[in-house]
């Protein structure tokens with residue numbers, strides 16, 4: 001997949017819009033903090049212990065006035081310690097590949113779902129399958145709508161049954177405000193479309209014809225928001241998706257790394273350079289996504305001017 005073709009726009013210095021949001025509320029379920037980079041008292045950091053469990057620095061070293069960088073909630077006393085912790089995180093992320101979540105689960109074919117519901121006849125199904133076979137392309141739902149005159153809403157409802165997920169609306173979609181949630185590359189390559197945030201802690205994530213639980217989990221871990229995935233009717237999804245892709249996103253650096261060692265090096269260097277008040281690493285398919293928060297954040301959405309993303313494509317690992 002040509003993941004690295006799309007270069008995002010320049011840093012968006014404009015203030016993020018918060019009109020969809022409610023004030024910061026309770027912590028979310030799960031172990032990750034909701035608000036990244038909000039140290040209780042940054043002066044205390046001088047006396048803090050380095051987060052690297054095998055840190056070799058003596059205590060005098062810790063007197064250095066170094067309050068950043070922070071990686072995954074822990075301060076690192078030196079670039080060597082940053083590298084050691086990044087290495088452990090990269091291994092953790094790569095080890096999780098191929099987990100149950102990512103294995104293909106058997107689903108009842110869409111045509112059977114629709115037949116069972118009485119939404120199509122067996123004649124309509126047969127003709128749509130034939131058309132799909134002759135054309136050699138297009139999803140069955142597309143052919144049912146286009147050739148058999150089946151309503152698009154019914155096809156989307158059937159997909160919802162097939163995936164056991166809700167069908168989500170796109171009304172009041174504020175694409176511009178939601179670009180801080182994930183890199184543009186993920187909206188583009190994986191078709192993940194953030195739709196809205198509810199009660200400051202729940203993110204509705206839309207997909208066109210199939211869910212992407214790996215992507216949803218990555219966004220959940222990174223943002224601290226609980227992600228509810230659902231399907232959106234194609235004719236509504238496509239314009240909303242196009243609108244989001246043309247909106248401005250925070251800056252991102254895309255790196256193609258040849259080895260795990262190279263990944264660790266690139267990520268460690270980026271953290272040492274940006275000196276973030278918090279940073280996290282999650283994997284989304286064959287990409288490792290590092291997000292760095294450059295200032296403490298208090299809102300549900302981070303400020304675009306104070307986040308930086310780095311995506312390492314893992315290639316054929």
Ligand SMILES: [Zn+2]
Pocket residue numbers: 050051052055056057076077078081
């Ligand atoms: Zn250390």
